[in-house]
Amino acid sequence: MFFYIIRRINLLVITVTALTVIGFYLRSRVPGDLALDGNIFSNYVDYLLAIMQGDLGVTSGTGQPVLDEILIVFPATLELCFSAFILSIMIGVPIGTIAGMQRGSSLDSTIMGISLFIFSIPVFWLASLVMMYFALNWNWLPVTGRLNLLYDIDSVTGFMLIDTLISDNPHSQDAFYDALKHLLLPTIVLATVPTTEVIRQMRNHVSDVMKQKYIKAAASKGLSKTEIIMRHVLRNAIPNMIPHLGLQFSTVLTTAMVTEAVFSWPGIGRWLINSIYQQDHAAIQGGMLTVAIFVVTANVLTEILTVVIHPIRRKELYAQH
Amino acid sequence: MPILNLIKNILPLTVLLLLTACGEPPPIKQNGLSYCTEGSPSSFNPQTATSNVTLDATTSQLYNRLLFIDPNTQQFKAGLAIDWEVSEDRLSYRFFLRKNVRFHQTDYFTPTRPFNADDVIFSFARILDKTHPYHDVSKDGYPFFEGIELDQQIQSLVKIDDYTIEFKLALPDSSFIANLASDFSVILSAEYGDTLIALNKKADIDNLPIGTGPFKFKEYRTDNFIRYQQHADYWGENSKIEQLIFDITPNSSSRLAKLLTQECDIMAYPAASQVEMISEHDRVKISVETGLNVAYWAFNTEKAPFNNPKIRRALAHTINQETLLQAVYYNTGVNAKSILPPVSWAYNPYLKSYKYNLAYARQLITEAGYPNGFKMNIMALKSSQVYNPDAVKMAELIQSELAQIGIEVKIIKYEWQLMEKKLQQGEYDSYLLGWVADNNDPDNFFRFQLSCNAINTGSNYTRWCNSEFDDLINQAVTETEYIERVTLYYRAQEIIQQELPLIPLAHSLRLHAYTSGLKGVETTAFGGINFINTVRQ
Numbered sequence: 001m002f003f004y005i006i007r008r009i010n011l012l013v014i015t016v017t018a019l020t021v022i023g024f025y026l027r028s029r030v031p032g033d034l035a036l037d038g039n040i041f042s043n044y045v046d047y048l049l050a051i052m053q054g055d056l057g058v059t060s061g062t063g064q065p066v067l068d069e070i071l072i073v074f075p076a077t078l079e080l081c082f083s084a085f086i087l088s089i090m091i092g093v094p095i096g097t098i099a100g101m102q103r104g105s106s107l108d109s110t111i112m113g114i115s116l117f118i119f120s121i122p123v124f125w126l127a128s129l130v131m132m133y134f135a136l137n138w139n140w141l142p143v144t145g146r147l148n149l150l151y152d153i154d155s156v157t158g159f160m161l162i163d164t165l166i167s168d169n170p171h172s173q174d175a176f177y178d179a180l181k182h183l184l185l186p187t188i189v190l191a192t193v194p195t196t197e198v199i200r201q202m203r204n205h206v207s208d209v210m211k212q213k214y215i216k217a218a219a220s221k222g223l224s225k226t227e228i229i230m231r232h233v234l235r236n237a238i239p240n241m242i243p244h245l246g247l248q249f250s251t252v253l254t255t256a257m258v259t260e261a262v263f264s265w266p267g268i269g270r271w272l273i274n275s276i277y278q279q280d281h282a283a284i285q286g287g288m289l290t291v292a293i294f295v296v297t298a299n300v301l302t303e304i305l306t307v308v309i310h311p312i313r314r315k316e317l318y319a320q321h
Numbered sequence: 322m323p324i325l326n327l328i329k330n331i332l333p334l335t336v337l338l339l340l341t342a343c344g345e346p347p348p349i350k351q352n353g354l355s356y357c358t359e360g361s362p363s364s365f366n367p368q369t370a371t372s373n374v375t376l377d378a379t380t381s382q383l384y385n386r387l388l389f390i391d392p393n394t395q396q397f398k399a400g401l402a403i404d405w406e407v408s409e410d411r412l413s414y415r416f417f418l419r420k421n422v423r424f425h426q427t428d429y430f431t432p433t434r435p436f437n438a439d440d441v442i443f444s445f446a447r448i449l450d451k452t453h454p455y456h457d458v459s460k461d462g463y464p465f466f467e468g469i470e471l472d473q474q475i476q477s478l479v480k481i482d483d484y485t486i487e488f489k490l491a492l493p494d495s496s497f498i499a500n501l502a503s504d505f506s507v508i509l510s511a512e513y514g515d516t517l518i519a520l521n522k523k524a525d526i527d528n529l530p531i532g533t534g535p536f537k538f539k540e541y542r543t544d545n546f547i548r549y550q551q552h553a554d555y556w557g558e559n560s561k562i563e564q565l566i567f568d569i570t571p572n573s574s575s576r577l578a579k580l581l582t583q584e585c586d587i588m589a590y591p592a593a594s595q596v597e598m599i600s601e602h603d604r605v606k607i608s609v610e611t612g613l614n615v616a617y618w619a620f621n622t623e624k625a626p627f628n629n630p631k632i633r634r635a636l637a638h639t640i641n642q643e644t645l646l647q648a649v650y651y652n653t654g655v656n657a658k659s660i661l662p663p664v665s666w667a668y669n670p671y672l673k674s675y676k677y678n679l680a681y682a683r684q685l686i687t688e689a690g691y692p693n694g695f696k697m698n699i700m701a702l703k704s705s706q707v708y709n710p711d712a713v714k715m716a717e718l719i720q721s722e723l724a725q726i727g728i729e730v731k732i733i734k735y736e737w738q739l740m741e742k743k744l745q746q747g748e749y750d751s752y753l754l755g756w757v758a759d760n761n762d763p764d765n766f767f768r769f770q771l772s773c774n775a776i777n778t779g780s781n782y783t784r785w786c787n788s789e790f791d792d793l794i795n796q797a798v799t800e801t802e803y804i805e806r807v808t809l810y811y812r813a814q815e816i817i818q819q820e821l822p823l824i825p826l827a828h829s830l831r832l833h834a835y836t837s838g839l840k841g842v843e844t845t846a847f848g849g850i851n852f853i854n855t856v857r858q
């Protein structure tokens with residue numbers, strides 16, 4: 001276990017180092033940002049020391065430190081990604097379980113057909129579509145942003161749902177509901193692709209479990225279907241899902257950037273797109289580094305989490321590496 | 322079944338969400354106003370800016386001027402100066418200042434004294450005096466004041482006492498007072514200036530603004546929003562709005578979506594193509610007013626046959642203004658009779674426009690000695706302008722009209738830099754261009770484009786020189802009697818109408834869409850929006 005974790009952390013360090021090299025190259029293109037002399041290695045070490053102290057440079061657009069801006073926009077993206085993740089699990093796990101338990105049935109084919117169809121819908125098109133109907137035609141939900149700007153909520157954690165709840169603004173409860181309403185459409189759009197993935201993976205794992213002898217044994221012991229699902233199927237299938245979810249995270253983060261652009265969600269995706277338009281190299285390298293480090297760390301952590309809660313998986317990993 | 326339980330739990334939550342989503346707008350809306358604007362301000366000080374976005378976001382919200390122009394009557398009204406006197410020789414302007422005017426108190430500055438003459442001196446000395454500690458703080462300089470050469474105009478600025486101040490001019494100039502009333506001439510706090518010097522934070526003066534206006538600065542998130550709060554100690558009647566938001570939304574479809582979902586109360590500049598859709602909604606309304614701009618078709622009057630006024634008049638009869646307004650402006654423009662728009666106080670309403678009449682145009686051309694027509698070119702800008710959304714399309718429409726009376730037109734499309742070069746070299750027959758005013762003084766429309774002197778300085782591309790016209794506009798600028806000035810400008814417009822160095826085509830409208838029930842949003846024709854009298858009903 002110890003060696004496994006060391007190995008994972010090693011991989012993390014190598015990947016992050018590679019990312020900092022790219023970041024260093026981008027930042028060296030910002031005139032006057034780094035004191036560059038002839039020695040590229042000492043320049044690189046200076047750069048590493050700087051980013052370790054949180055110095056990611058200064059944006060050319062606003063003249064603010066890159067880190068300060070990232071700390072404002074990144075939590076907005078994470079809030080969106082987390083809520084999309086939770087929604088995809090809430091929908092994907094039960095539907096995937098139903099499909100997996102009845103693999104080959106017409107219900108299974110229907111579920112898989114529909115989820116394949118949803119998977120193939122381009123995100124930006126879906127986003128425009130829900131925006132048009134839910135917001136413009138039916139007027140149910142707001143279209144853009146995270147909160148009606150009239151609510152003056154101080155940013156404490158950066159997560160709007162939490163900030164509205166802990167705020168001492170007299171309208172904080174209204175603000176919370178308003179934030180929830182703003183979150184709903186982008187969350188639905190962002191959750192579509194991971195939901196289909198969760199359904200597919202869950203179905204496969206459940207049907208694998210269903211083939212096991214201990215399920216037959218449980219059934220012959222007279223356990224009800226509910227008991228079998230709760231005690232055996234979910235308990236064995238869900239841990240297998242965790243690494244898949246970890247991998248999904250980077251996909252969700254990428255999709256989030258498109259979603260943010262359509263819904264004017266003030267997250268890192270929209271911020272990066274603006275930085276690219278403005279050719280703000282300092283902002284691009286800072287944003288890229290942050291997102292990449294976050295994705296790599298999240299992946300490594302989910303893998304470690306998997307082996308912690310699921311010892312059989314550890315054996316597989318040892319055998320593989 | 323746990324799955325069923327799960328669904329049972331999710332369902333009410335979803336229903337609750339949808340129900341709250343359908344609910345009435347929250348009460349916070351009653352005291353707040355949200356304006357969806359098209360871009361970020363370049364600074365929070367209009368002295369240093371030229372863009373309408375910056376003027377909209379700052380001038381009327383954060384600051385006051387010594388005097389301002391009433392948007393309805395076009396007359397000068399008292400601002401921070403309660404009254405003013407002009408000397409006999411028209412070289413001295415004495416302003417009597419309002420007492421007990423408070424500057425904003427914010428997280429970053431607490432004023433200790435009310436507004437007085439020192440603040441006026443500070444605000445103008447910053448622009449005029451190159452050695453002033455704040456002169457070089459603006460990276461972009463003071464474009465408007467440099468353009469009108471204010472430093473040449475003002476000889477000195479004298480404090481008579483704490484509440485009296487005198488501007489001494491080098492030469493009499495009636496446009497001076499209009500310049501002081503323009504959106505750019507705001508009054509800053511001298512005390513705040515001193516405080517920032519002591520803190521070594523001079524740049525903050527343009528970024529963390531302190532003024533005397535009805536709203537004070539609270540927060541700005543670049544490319545996202547600006548948050549203003551009511552200035553409770555405002556000298557005039559307080560705004561009914563406690564919080565004012567500028568929601569920065571560059572995309573006009575997103576602005577429209579925000580308006581329709583009531584995220585925004587007012588939307589800046591709806592696209593011409595959206596107007597029809599907006600008017601189908603009951604909950605939103607559109608306000609339309611003429612902008613201080615004009616689009617025209619101008620001629621090289623030094624070149625035959627365009628040196629003949631008869632030919633120019635004949636061409637004026639080939640213009641079908643209604644078609645142009647529909648096809649180019651989507652009805653977001655009004656037809657033009659004069660180079661001045663109807664909202665200008667010097668606009669001559671008695672001018673008669675040239676009627677669309679191809680047969681008569683042909684007759685005039687024959688009389689002028691061109692029975693078989695001629696060949697000509699029209700230069701048009703490729704990109705859309707405030708005053709003209711599509712000059713190329715306009716040129717094509719003119720081309721098809723002229724083809725019917727035997728005139729063969731070649732359209733030459735240019736980017737501005739190249740077109741400007743061609744204009745300066747005089748290599749053209751005619752061109753489609755326009756003008757957007759910087760202030761409401763008519764001189765701003767005439768002198769730069771049509772005076773004889775402007776041929777030498779290179780801005781009168783028509784190369785038309787008329788001594789009577791020149792005398793009139795020179796006389797008008799030194800005249801102080803309002804009625805006299807109006808009469809002179811009426812006559813000047815008549816001369817243009819007869820001589821037609823250029824044919825005015827259209828004035829583009831300034832559009833705002835807003836939630837119905839909102840009253841008192843004031844806009845001025847040359848930019849600037851004012852929310853002080855806005856109320857929700």
